[in-house]
Amino acid sequence: MWRLIIDEGDVYWNMAMDEAMLLLRDSNVIPNTLRLYVFNPSAVTIGYFQRVEDAVNLEFLRSSNIGFTRRVSGGGSVYHDVNGEVTYSVVASINDISTNIMDSYRIICSGIIYAIKEFGLNADFIPINDVVIRGRKVSGSAQSRKKNTLLQHGTLMYNTDLITLSKSLRAPKEKLLEHKVTSILERVTTISRELGRTVSRDEVIRALIKGFNKALNTDFYQGHYTREELELASKLTEKYRSVEWIFQR
Amino acid sequence: MDIPEVMFMKVCTSIKRVGGKTVKVDLEILNDTILKIVISGDFFLYPEEAIHEIESRLTGRKVSEVANILNEFRGSVEVLGASIDDLISIVTDAYTSCSQE
Numbered sequence: 001m002w003r004l005i006i007d008e009g010d011v012y013w014n015m016a017m018d019e020a021m022l023l024l025r026d027s028n029v030i031p032n033t034l035r036l037y038v039f040n041p042s043a044v045t046i047g048y049f050q051r052v053e054d055a056v057n058l059e060f061l062r063s064s065n066i067g068f069t070r071r072v073s074g075g076g077s078v079y080h081d082v083n084g085e086v087t088y089s090v091v092a093s094i095n096d097i098s099t100n101i102m103d104s105y106r107i108i109c110s111g112i113i114y115a116i117k118e119f120g121l122n123a124d125f126i127p128i129n130d131v132v133i134r135g136r137k138v139s140g141s142a143q144s145r146k147k148n149t150l151l152q153h154g155t156l157m158y159n160t161d162l163i164t165l166s167k168s169l170r171a172p173k174e175k176l177l178e179h180k181v182t183s184i185l186e187r188v189t190t191i192s193r194e195l196g197r198t199v200s201r202d203e204v205i206r207a208l209i210k211g212f213n214k215a216l217n218t219d220f221y222q223g224h225y226t227r228e229e230l231e232l233a234s235k236l237t238e239k240y241r242s243v244e245w246i247f248q249r
Numbered sequence: 250m251d252i253p254e255v256m257f258m259k260v261c262t263s264i265k266r267v268g269g270k271t272v273k274v275d276l277e278i279l280n281d282t283i284l285k286i287v288i289s290g291d292f293f294l295y296p297e298e299a300i301h302e303i304e305s306r307l308t309g310r311k312v313s314e315v316a317n318i319l320n321e322f323r324g325s326v327e328v329l330g331a332s333i334d335d336l337i338s339i340v341t342d343a344y345t346s347c348s349q350e
Contacts, residue, residue, distance in 0.1 A: 049297075076291035128329050145295055
């Protein structure tokens with residue numbers, strides 16, 4: 001049985017806690033955990049290898065007071081809407097998921113697909129890390145690994161403000177052309193948009209728990225952070241706030 | 250009278266979409282020697298910290314040595330959304346598309 005934690009925090013806390021859990025799971029001092037959380041206030045995360053100026057619209061983020069930081073995982077930039085997106089983190093022993101990185105993406109992303117099915121919608125996994133509904137991205141994930149442990153975190157957009165998303169993030173022109181569309185707005189969607197009704201955060205959290213129950217073939221008990229997690233996350237928060245970390249490339 | 254060697258500082262960039270991901274290489278070159286290199290994008294590379302070793306190993310080396318140096322990372326790093334061959338090709342493209350400063 002895995003631990004389930006439901007949380008809400010700012011961008012620095014959220015990324016610090018994900019890294020703290022990755023490190024402490026790798027030291028075998030915490031159990032496999034599904035963490036479901038919200039970014040409050042809304043914020044942006046960028047991939048480990050991205051250059052800030054290529055990944056986000058800095059001017060817009062500053063004028064809109066939207067905070068951002070760099071993730072420990074690769075992949076692209078993400079807008080996390082406090083009122084429209086739930087983020088998941090799976091922190092687990094690699095041996096409990098798959099030693100093959102691509103297989104582990106597929107297994108964990110199937111939890112998102114099952115969650116979307118709870119709303120009566122069909123979704124597809126598009127390797128490496130996307131889940132789409134009718135060709136439009138509704139979820140993106142990124143995975144980081146230590147010796148024995150993986151952290152995969154990702155989004156599920158249920159009612160994201162897609163205008164703010166499109167103004168916050170920069171997508172390379174070539175990426176848009178490859179998708180044969182002209183803007184981020186046209187290549188992403190939300191569960192509410194697909195259903196034609198406003199879906200609540202609680203509905204999404206319930207669906208995600210059911211989805212990961214199927215995908216990971218495990219039950220969950222609702223637990224709490226350990227003292228070690230809280231202390232390490234508090235320390236790491238300073239890193240995620242620092243200019244040296246955020247603007248390292 | 251000795252004629253001083255002319256030093257050319259070049260700044261080069263190449264961006265490519267490979268395997269659904271974007272890889273960008275920014276190079277600063279002085280007389281064919283890499284002064285600075287940054288490999289960026291939305292790809293995945295495991296372990297992530299290896300990117301710093303790759304950039305560090307390429308710094309101070311000739312552009313002609315890039316393929317050999319990157320080939321040494323085969324087996325120790327796994328790249329998703331791109332490959333070591335892609336990285337070699339994008340660094341080479343960046344160099345050939347260099348603009349003189």
